[in-house]
Amino acid sequence: MTITDVAREARVSVASVSRVVNGHANVLPETRQRITEVIDRLRYVPHTAARSLATRRTHVIGVLLPDLYGGFFSELIRGIDAAARELGLHVLLSSSHGDATEMAAAIRAMRGRVEGLLVLAPQLDAAGLGELDAEVPTVFMNSRVDDGVSSSLAIDSYGGARAMVRHLVARGHRTIAHVTGPFDNFDSHERERGYRDELAASLPRARPRVVRGDFTETSGYAAGRELCAGAKLPRPAAVFAANDVMAIGCLAAAGALGLGVPGDIAVAGFDDIPLAAYVRPTLTTMRVPIVELGRGAVTRLAAAIAEPGTARAVTTTLAPELVVRESCDAAPSRAKSINRRAGDGDHDDQQHPRNDPRTRGERRPAAAAAPPTPPPRRRARRRT
Numbered sequence: 496m497t498i499t500d501v502a503r504e505a506r507v508s509v510a511s512v513s514r515v516v517n518g519h520a521n522v523l524p525e526t527r528q529r530i531t532e533v534i535d536r537l538r539y540v541p542h543t544a545a546r547s548l549a550t551r552r553t554h555v556i557g558v559l560l561p562d563l564y565g566g567f568f569s570e571l572i573r574g575i576d577a578a579a580r581e582l583g584l585h586v587l588l589s590s591s592h593g594d595a596t597e598m599a600a601a602i603r604a605m606r607g608r609v610e611g612l613l614v615l616a617p618q619l620d621a622a623g624l625g626e627l628d629a630e631v632p633t634v635f636m637n638s639r640v641d642d643g644v645s646s647s648l649a650i651d652s653y654g655g656a657r658a659m660v661r662h663l664v665a666r667g668h669r670t671i672a673h674v675t676g677p678f679d680n681f682d683s684h685e686r687e688r689g690y691r692d693e694l695a696a697s698l699p700r701a702r703p704r705v706v707r708g709d710f711t712e713t714s715g716y717a718a719g720r721e722l723c724a725g726a727k728l729p730r731p732a733a734v735f736a737a738n739d740v741m742a743i744g745c746l747a748a749a750g751a752l753g754l755g756v757p758g759d760i761a762v763a764g765f766d767d768i769p770l771a772a773y774v775r776p777t778l779t780t781m782r783v784p785i786v787e788l789g790r791g792a793v794t795r796l797a798a799a800i801a802e803p804g805t806a807r808a809v810t811t812t813l814a815p816e817l818v819v820r821e822s823c824d825a826a827p828s829r830a831k832s833i834n835r836r837a838g839d840g841d842h843d844d845q846q847h848p849r850n851d852p853r854t855r856g857e858r859r860p861a862a863a864a865a866p867p868t869p870p871p872r873r874r875a876r877r878r879t
Contacts (some may be wrong), residue, residue, distance in 0.1 A: 504534040555585045557609035561593045566768030574789025611796045617681035632799035644807045652682045655781040655815035656689025664697040668733040672704040674718040686737045686775045708741045715744020739764035739771045761823030776821035
């Protein structure tokens with residue numbers, strides 16, 4: 496079934512059918528109705544490739560992600576899809592698996608098929624994205640690309656990590672370990688940098704303790720076992736993982752070793768994926784507006800497509816929000832006792848909760864023990 500068949504059946508020109516199909520207003524109402532009825536009866540579907548050649552519009556956007564697995568990407572795709580449907584756009588999705596070569600291949604495959612690109616490439620810089628066509632509007636998400644042309648939306652991973660460390664310190668924890676993401680990942684780098692900087696600011700005498708992960712449950716479990724077992728170094732009072740998936744792995748490791756969370760060790764994550772509110776104990780984390788990140792990127796890309804060459808590059812940073820749940824709810828007094836059992840060896844009074852102005856007044860001194868009262872003396876009976 497072709498547009499010519501529709502025109503013949505409706506007794507109109509091909510141009511009239513084309514105007515109706517493409518939503519133009521310059522068609523008489525009765526003619527539009529007749530053409531629409533024929534289209535419905537014949538089940539005519541416009542040829543997308545032919546329409547794109549004529550209108551130079553495909554109504555398709557490309558989305559390039561480093562991975563498709565896990566709660567973060569599921570929520571991101573949900574936001575992208577919702578905004579695209581509202582704007583009448585279709586999504587062509589591809590994963591690079593964190594590999595620059597695969598990313599370049601995906602970009603080449605999308606050329607001529609998409610009107611714009613959404614790119615999340617936290618492991619790449621501008622040089623690694625050399626396949627991008629300057630004429631195709633592009634919006635970056637959480638990527639370290641600042642070319643002065645493309646817009647970007649990013650999460651304040653650095654500020655969020657500092658906020659989490661401040662929270663753990665305020666709860667009385669004095670030995671805080673960090674499980675990082677991949678070494679070449681931008682978010683991972685920023686969260687580790689925030690952890691180190693805030694630890695130095697809040698606990699100048701504390702030593703950073705970093706275990707390398709890769710954003711998966713498996714690496715979080717392995718890191719959690721290493722930290723909780725205390726074989727090489729004493730067990731820390733708290734673990735801050737660079738994402739929720741690794742934090743959940745740490746929770747599993749603590750449980751496997753018979754440790755209570757937060758009683759024996761506190762655990763915190765980053766992202767606030769949906770599962771974080773349903774694990775036990777529920778996970779303290781930094782809430783990232785993941786769905787809004789996807790929606791905002793699509794909205795910005797649609798504006799750039801509608802007015803090519805006029806939209807200026809804008810960088811927007813989204814601030815994460817601290818969400819306190821059960822996994823690091825230990826009171827300062829309890830945290831101090833945990834640290835002592837772990838043998839952190841810190842005897843500087845400035846490093847203990849009772850002298851920390853942020854926790855002063857939360858501890859109560861134990862009542863002084865009264866001397867024991869001697870039992871009453873009994874009079875000895877005289878033998879007869």
